[in-house]
Amino acid sequence: MKAAFTSDNIAGASASVFNAMMEAEQGDSMPYGNDDTTAEVTTMLSDLFECDVDVYLVSTGTAANVLSISAMTPPWGSVLCHSESHLLNDESSAPEFYTNGARFVGVSGSDAKINPVELQRLVNQKVGDVHSCQPSAVSISQVTEVGSVYSLAEIRAITEVAKLAGLPVHMDGARFANALLSLGCTPAEMTWKSGIDIVSFGATKNGTMASEAIVVFNKRFSKELGFRRKRGGHLHSKMRLLSSQMKAYLTDDLWRINAQHANDMMALMQAGLARVPGIKIQTPAQANMLFCTLPVGMADYLMAEGFAFGWGRWEEGVVRLVTSFRTNQEAVEAFIESANRFEVSRV
């Protein structure tokens, strides 16, 4: 295979993350998060977010999302999220499983961003009616599932509607760093200063091996999250192996450096593909993911050339390209060159 743009999960871990985990493996340490490194990670994240946060490390993004939300909703509640969200489409029935059967309701909106007007209609629907699910929480994805990024104003428009209705807001930040660098704001601005109560601070796509942080700003959810993480099987006994990864990820700006590289590679990819006749960019990529429609036959040609990408899950011709901290510039240029060659050969 020449190069894969299938997902940012295909890259392994950054060397310093891997080395930190190997070091953490030496000697004995208190289990279940009662070790020094786990405490350090909480301090580091509190500094990063400029507020005193509670942190729950887990090993998958799905666990981070569903545990966060399970602390926000009763089983008779409904969770409002975009109809294209990972929660609704890519986490099997884990959301229902972890929330004991709460209902997940898809909200519409262009570029996979929740439309606040539509949200306003849903947060007030049948409130108090014992025959209906009660709106209980809102979740947004930053980066979204189509590669767009909510602006701060767009986040605030959603959290204002939610807060007025008394609902907490969760952010699925599987690509938190990519979104943050795209906006050029601070972590605090993109989260609690904009009304976010809990963020799934993703790291696995951007350099850790398997370490994601549930970062809690609104501590009324903390106690329950602690018990739910254990109940859900995500309180790792050797937590230091997760926290050492997160510590390395947050050290020397590794998380920013990695995400900047992924975003730069996508900017290069998008600029190149936009000039290839016949390719239609769907939603312009603002971070490290791009959806575009290829002319008939191009996807097969590119696959035969040795490239891999997301394909076959969407409408005819639509492909998903994702860059990561490991994406190599020559591979991006080779992909664009092959796409151009295909078009030229057809004329």
Ligand SMILES: Cc1ncc(COP(=O)(O)O)c(C=O)c1O
């Ligand atoms: C938007 C989004 N949220 C969450 C996740 C986390 O999923 P996983 O459980 O595979 O780590 C992903 C991974 O693909 C994602 O794209």
